Structure formats: structure tokens, C-alpha cells
Amino acid sequence: MKSIYDYTQEQMIEEFKELGEKKFRATQVFEWLYRQNVQSFEQMNNLSLDLREKLSQIYQIGPMKIETKQVSQDGTIKYLLQLEDGGFIETVLMVHDYGRSLCVTSQLGCNMGCRFCASGLLKKQRNLTAGEMVNQVLTVMQDTQERISHVVVMGTGEPFDNYDAVMDFVRIINHPKGLAIGARHITISTCGLCHQIERYASEGIQSNLAISLHAPNNEIRDQLMPINKRYPMEQLRQSIENYIQQTNRRVTFEYILLKGVNDELKHARQLAHYIRGLNAYVNLIPYNAVDEHGYQQSDKGTVEAFKSELLRLKMNVTLRKEHGRDIDGACGQLRAMKVGEQHASHHEK
Ligand code: SF4
Numbered sequence: 001m002k003s004i005y006d007y008t009q010e011q012m013i014e015e016f017k018e019l020g021e022k023k024f025r026a027t028q029v030f031e032w033l034y035r036q037n038v039q040s041f042e043q044m045n046n047l048s049l050d051l052r053e054k055l056s057q058i059y060q061i062g063p064m065k066i067e068t069k070q071v072s073q074d075g076t077i078k079y080l081l082q083l084e085d086g087g088f089i090e091t092v093l094m095v096h097d098y099g100r101s102l103c104v105t106s107q108l109g110c111n112m113g114c115r116f117c118a119s120g121l122l123k124k125q126r127n128l129t130a131g132e133m134v135n136q137v138l139t140v141m142q143d144t145q146e147r148i149s150h151v152v153v154m155g156t157g158e159p160f161d162n163y164d165a166v167m168d169f170v171r172i173i174n175h176p177k178g179l180a181i182g183a184r185h186i187t188i189s190t191c192g193l194c195h196q197i198e199r200y201a202s203e204g205i206q207s208n209l210a211i212s213l214h215a216p217n218n219e220i221r222d223q224l225m226p227i228n229k230r231y232p233m234e235q236l237r238q239s240i241e242n243y244i245q246q247t248n249r250r251v252t253f254e255y256i257l258l259k260g261v262n263d264e265l266k267h268a269r270q271l272a273h274y275i276r277g278l279n280a281y282v283n284l285i286p287y288n289a290v291d292e293h294g295y296q297q298s299d300k301g302t303v304e305a306f307k308s309e310l311l312r313l314k315m316n317v318t319l320r321k322e323h324g325r326d327i328d329g330a331c332g333q334l335r336a337m338k339v340g341e342q343h344a345s346h347h348e349k
Pocket residue numbers: 110111112113114117118119120121155156157158191212
């Protein structure tokens with residue numbers, strides 16, 4: 001069954017045209033879904049009963065099933081949600097002083113193979129649809145009864161490997177008659193697919209770009225992130241430079257500090273050298289251990305020294321606050337555990 005959340009407003013108008021329905025009906029439905037946050041067609045009481053019936057036979061509507069939910073003392077909530085086809089995805093709500101931010105998953109599994117990532121341990125099974133991303137936002141809003149003000153597409157998956165659906169997703173949640181989440185409050189994080197960064201630059205959309213860099217040079221990045229063999233750091237920098245020139249927007253570099261791998265002062269200096277001249281800032285991220293890989297979190301002192309060195313070199317740098325420390329496990333681990341359980345029970349049969 002199709003999901004009613006798959007459509008941007010323009011696409012919904014087209015879709016309704018094909019159903020023989022007027023344009024304003026599509027607008028009404030769009031507003032019911034995102035302004036009024038209704039969870040069923042029955043509640044759309046300015047549509048005829050016939051139309052409501054017809055829509056409910058064609059489109060899936062309503063929140064996803066919450067399989068598990070872990071609530072941290074700091075307000076972070078980690079959800080494991082079930083998709084229509086039975087697959088599981090994670091989505092994480094973080095509470096900040098500036099609002100509530102949701103970390104959205106874009107693919108079922110991921111093929112990018114970053115060595116430090118639990119999500120990447122499970123290969124991509126398929127892309128999520130725009131509607132499945134929209135529904136992560138709706139499901140969490142429904143569950144918490146609170147508005148989500150910020151969205152980061154930073155959960156499982158490489159968003160630019162599912163480019164069109166992610167762009168539709170951004171358009172739906174950003175639309176003034178949709179959830180109206182400001183484009184500047186939406187961030188897409190890529191491990192560095194250069195051809196898509198160029199495309200994103202010309203979308204004419206004001207949402208943000210974050211680059212998962214995680215290394216100060218090609219040698220280390222090659223080890224950590226296989227994508228670097230396809231798009232080495234020089235090429236990546238060029239794409240980012242073009243993006244900044246075209247959009248006039250600031251880019252974030254995400255950098256996970258891994259003990260003894262990329263956390264030395266000379267690495268901070270190489271990183272500063274790489275970034276210098278770009279309108280950008282660095283977001284340092286404390287690593288959450290994933291057992292399978294043997295990487296470890298850098299010591300507190302090392303993290304501070306790394307940050308100080310970047311500051312000394314006049315870089316804009318922030319250290320990401322750790323969210324949900326008490327419920328932790330790295331991103332993707334809930335799902336990895338669930339899929340592991342399924343495999344185990346499958347083998348037991
Ligand atoms: S870090 Fe992101 S891109 Fe890399 S394997 Fe994990 S989910 Fe995929």
C-alpha cells in the first residue's frame with residue numbers, strides 16, 4: 001500500500017488529479033496531515049465520506065509501530081520503529097535548550113562501510129521512502145505530544161545514496177503548510193558523495209550540510225571510510241568549496257575522536273589546514289564504543305587538548321554534548337540487536 005506521507009504538496013496535487021480529485025482537496029489533506037496532525041482519514045471532516053473511504057483504501061496512514069523505546073535521564077529517547085514490511089529502524093530524539101531535534105534514518109542498513117559504525121554492520125536492504133522518513137517525525141511527535149523543531153538526517157544510511165527521497169522528505173517537513181520545520185533547522189549529513197554534494201548545492205534549498213569527515217588525512221580516512229577511496233579528501237574539499245560558493249552557507253565537519261587513531265595534536269593541525277579558508281566549523285564527537293571494531297573513546301584530556309589546538313588555530317569548534325549516555329550503545333545498536341535476535345530465533349526454528 002502507498003503511504004500518504006510520501007508526497008510533497010505538489011506531488012499530492014498531481015496524485016489527486018489522477019484520482020479525479022480537485023487540487024484543493026490535495027491541499028486540504030496535506031493540511032490535515034501536517035497542520036492538524038490527524039492520524040486517520042475519518043477525522044478529515046471537510047472531505048466527503050466517499051473520498052475518505054476511497055483514500056483509506058489506497059493509502060496507508062497513521063504512526064509507525066514503536067517496537068521499543070529507551071528514555072534517558074537527559075530526555076533523549078531512542079526509538080526502534082517497525083516499518084510496514086517488518087523492517088526495523090532507529091530514530092533518536094534529543095532535547096536541547098533550543099528545541100527538540102530528531103535524528104532520522106534514511107536507509108534500511110548502509111553500504112558505506114565506515115569501520116566505526118554499528119549501522120554499517122548491516123548492509124543496505126533498501127532505501128526508505130520519503131513517507132517513511134516523514135513518519136519517523138510524526139510518530140515521535142505523536143508519542144511525545146511535542147513539536148520537533150530540528151531534524152538531522154544522520155541516522156542509519158547515507159542520505160545522498162537515497163537522494164530523491166531525502167529531498168522530498170525535506171520539502172514535506174519544510175513546507176509552510178506541512179510541518180513547517182525551518183530549512184535552517186534541517187541538516188543532511190553525508191560521508192562525502194561528491195557528485196551529490198554538487199547536486200545539493202543547486203537545489204535552491206536552505207537546509208544545512210554536514211560532512212562526516214572523521215579523519216585529518218587520506219591515509220587515516222582510507223582506513224576508516226571506504227568512500228574515501230572513491231572520493232579522496234582533495235576532491236571532497238573542492239566539492240565543499242563549490243557548495244559554499246554557490247549557496248553561501250556554512251558547512252559542519254563532523255569528527256569522531258578515536259583513541260590512538262585520529263586524536264593526536266598533529267591530526268588537529270592537519271584538520272585545521274584542511275578546513276582553513278572554508279566557511280565551516282568542526283563538531284567534535286566523543287565516540288561510543290562498538291564492540292565489533294575495537295575502537296575506543298579518546299580520553300577526556302586528549303579531547304580537550306584536540307579542541308584547544310583547533311581553537312588556537314582559530315577554527316570554529318564545538319564539542320558535541322553526549323546524549324543519552326545512560327541508555328547508550330552507539331547509533332544503530334538497537335537495530336543491530338533486534339536483527340541479531342531475529343536471526344537467532346530464525347536459526348533456532
Ligand atoms: S557512518 Fe553513516 S555512512 Fe558510514 S556506515 Fe554508518 S550509517 Fe553508513
